[in-house]
Amino acid sequence: MKSTPTLTQRIIFAMLAGIVLGSVLNAFGPPAWAQIYLLDGVLGVVGTLFVSALKMMVVPLVLVSLVAGVTALSDMKALGRIGAKALALYLATTAIAVTIALTLAGAVGPGRGFDAGATEASFTGKEAPPITQVLIDMVPTNPVAAMAEGNMLQVIVFALLFGIAVTMSGARGRHVLNLFTDLNTVIMHMVEWIMRLAPWGVFALITGTFATQGLDILLPLAAYFLTLTAALAIQLFVTYPLLLRVLARLNPITFLKKMRDPAAFAFSTASSGATIPVTLRTAEYRMGARNSVASFTVPLGATINMDGTAMMQGVATVFIANVYGIDLAFTDFLLVVLTATLASVGTAAIPAVGLVTLTMVLGQVGLPAEGIALIIGVDRLLDMLRTTVNVTGDCAVTCIVANSEDALDRAVYDDPAAGPVETVTQRPPSSQPAS
Ligand code: ASP
Numbered sequence: 310m311k312s313t314p315t316l317t318q319r320i321i322f323a324m325l326a327g328i329v330l331g332s333v334l335n336a337f338g339p340p341a342w343a344q345i346y347l348l349d350g351v352l353g354v355v356g357t358l359f360v361s362a363l364k365m366m367v368v369p370l371v372l373v374s375l376v377a378g379v380t381a382l383s384d385m386k387a388l389g390r391i392g393a394k395a396l397a398l399y400l401a402t403t404a405i406a407v408t409i410a411l412t413l414a415g416a417v418g419p420g421r422g423f424d425a426g427a428t429e430a431s432f433t434g435k436e437a438p439p440i441t442q443v444l445i446d447m448v449p450t451n452p453v454a455a456m457a458e459g460n461m462l463q464v465i466v467f468a469l470l471f472g473i474a475v476t477m478s479g480a481r482g483r484h485v486l487n488l489f490t491d492l493n494t495v496i497m498h499m500v501e502w503i504m505r506l507a508p509w510g511v512f513a514l515i516t517g518t519f520a521t522q523g524l525d526i527l528l529p530l531a532a533y534f535l536t537l538t539a540a541l542a543i544q545l546f547v548t549y550p551l552l553l554r555v556l557a558r559l560n561p562i563t564f565l566k567k568m569r570d571p572a573a574f575a576f577s578t579a580s581s582g583a584t585i586p587v588t589l590r591t592a593e594y595r596m597g598a599r600n601s602v603a604s605f606t607v608p609l610g611a612t613i614n615m616d617g618t619a620m621m622q623g624v625a626t627v628f629i630a631n632v633y634g635i636d637l638a639f640t641d642f643l644l645v646v647l648t649a650t651l652a653s654v655g656t657a658a659i660p661a662v663g664l665v666t667l668t669m670v671l672g673q674v675g676l677p678a679e680g681i682a683l684i685i686g687v688d689r690l691l692d693m694l695r696t697t698v699n700v701t702g703d704c705a706v707t708c709i710v711a712n713s714e715d716a717l718d719r720a721v722y723d724d725p726a727a728g729p730v731e732t733v734t735q736r737p738p739s740s741q742p743a744s
Contacts (some may be wrong), residue, residue: 336722359510379472594728
């Protein structure tokens with residue numbers, strides 16, 4: 310009997326098909342009809358609709374899920390503890406990431422003898438927000454505007470405070486909790502629809518990207534590209550597995566296998582923000598993290614934790630310094646670790662913002678922001694890769710924090726078939742809020 314492929318298999322197949330079709334179109338130069346009707350037409354519309362549908366779910370999902378999660382916790386001390394642990398781990402993993410990136414880039418030395426004439430793209434630097442402003446902006450002056458603008462940190466702060474108030478409002482608060490718990494189920498149902506359409510959306514996005522981004526632009530920047538890819542691979546296959554093993558005694562292979570869905574979404578959308586619905590789903594249903602932890606740590610991580618982005622900034626700094634023939638001192642390296650970690654907090658979870666906050670890092674060590682023009686040509690592909698690492702970091706920290714709070718269902722984590730994508734109507738016991 311022939312078994313039907315699972316949704317994940319279909320998504321991976323769609324990715325590969327997109328890579329092949331896109332690369333073929335790029336290699337031969339798409340004929341006019343293919344450009345108009347296929348790339349700008351059907352695929353452009355399907356890809357954009359898919360990303361819009363994902364983004365449509367982010368604010369309602371984070372708000373509802375977080376309010377339900379916080380109220381389910383009911384113990385405000387636990388909330389503070391979870392927040393502190395998540396924050397510490399997010400900052401630590403980012404600092405480790407930049408250190409790995411700088412060490413590798415220092416050893417390989419990408420950019421030495423680079424011919425700057427080989428790329429002619431230009432870059433006009435934008436001001437990255439100072440960290441004080443990031444802090445001030447955390448509290449929304451108008452929560453509705455925060456939701457309308459999709460300002461995740463502000464939505465998180467509002468949802469946390471709202472959830473705490475619900476917990477403290479006695480019997481009336483319980484009505485609100487029930488409402489939000491039910492809403493959560495409804496919204497997850499909507500996310501399931503998007504998941505079912507995912508193979509088409511992923512195929513459209515990937516084909517479009519590979520059709521416009523020829524692999525030949527990689528050649529002059531091969532050293533930069535390969536150094537960063539190697540650094541990202543170390544973070545993905547060494548740092549996270551080690552942390553999961555040491556801090557939570559969890560099987561890292563199981564973790565990596567279960568990351569397939571969010572990884573495919575992060576890779577094709579290059580936005581950890583748009584991937585939140587899938588990351589949250591995976592953390593809860595596949596990894597077994599309780600909603601009360603995951604609903605908080607996943608959106609928080611998508612917003613402030615960008616290990617892959619910080620790695621790009623580390624390697625890019627060394628690359629640009631080498632091209633301009635500027636020697637970086639040890640203190641410069643330390644400065645890069647610090648600023649790249651903070652910049653990752655201020656980097657919005659959408660495509661290509663990492664480049665904007667890179668200006669902040671370069672400025673700290675006295676490098677010209679124009680250097681970014683050198684690497685902009687290969688950034689889209691690297692953005693896809695680093696977003697995958699960003700999202701994996703969010704999930705790894707979520708599992709570690711959930712485990713430390715006794716809020717990780719190990720039976721779900723260890724079960725390779727847990728949380729089949731097709732059956733989300735019923736929440737698993739692990740994510741039922743405790744009554
Ligand atoms: N695209 C990245 C993300 O959404 C941010 C960046 O590095 O540009 O995670």
